[in-house]
Amino acid sequence: MAEPTRPVEHPCVVVGAGPVGLIAALAARMRGLDVLVVEAEPEGRPRPGSRAIGLWPWTLGRLQQLLPGLGERMGEAGISIPGGDIRYKGKQVFEGRIPMLPPLLTGTSLPQTMIEQIWYDECVRLGVDFHWDAPVADIVTDAEGATLTLGSGEQIRAAYVIAADGARSAVRKGLGIEMSGHTDDLPFIIVDVDDHPDGSTPDMFAYFHYNTPELDGRNVMHMPFRGGMRVDLQCKRGDDVDHLASPEGIRAWMPKIVDPWYADHVQWVSTYRFHQVVAETYTDPHRRVLLTGEAAHLFAPFGGGRGLNSGVIDAADAAAAIAAALEADNADAAAAPIDACATDRRAAGLFNRDAAADALRLMRGEDPGSRIKRELARRAAPHFPLAGAWLGAVPLLGRMTLRPGASAIF
């Protein structure tokens, strides 16, 4: 005889208190659900630097819808980037100032640590419960819900689970869901530096330099955020990445593109080879789990910084789908919103992965198509500013078109 399933203890459990889990919890709470967030690490853990710095206007708009005033608050907490400066082999091909409009219309730039702190404070204020130091080890779903088993052996029974447990998601692995895509083999060095004491950093434009002569033809990007500046160096094949990321290496290359002061004021440095992968499905056969954020997809941060921006939409949509499923009066009606959300967000994941891949391809310039496009745009830029703008738009913004039938840009 089959064992009876345990009664449901929680309508909605979110696994992971990263930024996407926090927004999922906040969105579910705003729909009146009791939410428990289960997080592997202890309360007050240090969070890694770098990572997301840009929230787009449509992300701020979605936050504003979730919790009135939150989009505006995020805008005020960050800074508005005043413009873009694009160079090719040392020559400027485009410069454009962004009109000084409210951040809800232009976006905002602030470190992910600051973003997470604001969202966590909101969750606490709204009465979200947190279970810290509680890594999920496994999950089993059935027709009535999901049972999470923690590393301690404790079990938690939920009607629905939002998996926001990041790139190595134990929930995704427990459900046997694979990721498909590839890992880009070129390494990047990402350095966050302090605000310059002369006060000039927040007024700096977002720069993208192709084939920088001072850096032996490497590409480099830099842009300010609240409290500092992000500098991304795209390594060349055969580079000694460890040296370039070391304090001596940074002191050797960084002063060639920004004020030498920055090279001695590094907040955080990391090296990345970016994965470009999307989960094969965003839900389980019983429609009790939705994968969100990096549990569902990993993209390079070029071509629009889509990781967290799309994670916010995943989280908000997952909470809406679960609220609708909980209201449904039969199993088919409950499965429908979960299915629709999983299908739409996976399509978004594939779209975003391709946008990031387009950006990486153009930035590398290794295939004949990208080389020709780059060269044509560079030559046309003095006569047609749009050609120069395009050279900057692909790595910094990526595809800004709406997928057919989609309600969110990312």
Ligand SMILES: Cc1cc2nc3c(=O)[nH]c(=O)nc-3n(C[C@H](O)[C@H](O)[C@H](O)COP(=O)(O)OP(=O)(O)OC[C@H]3O[C@@H](n4cnc5c(N)ncnc54)[C@H](O)[C@@H]3O)c2cc1C
């Ligand atoms: C260099 C870089 C630059 C980036 N720039 C941008 C950008 O400009 N814009 C943008 O939108 N995105 C950007 N991103 C992507 C962004 O940082 C990620 O999309 C975002 O951090 C994903 O958040 P998450 O909550 O899904 O995952 P995470 O931040 O990884 O959080 C996962 C949480 O789950 C917890 N957890 C893990 N395993 C378990 C378990 N078994 N049980 C319970 N809890 C668990 C973890 O401790 C963590 O708290 C960038 C990323 C990088 C690396």
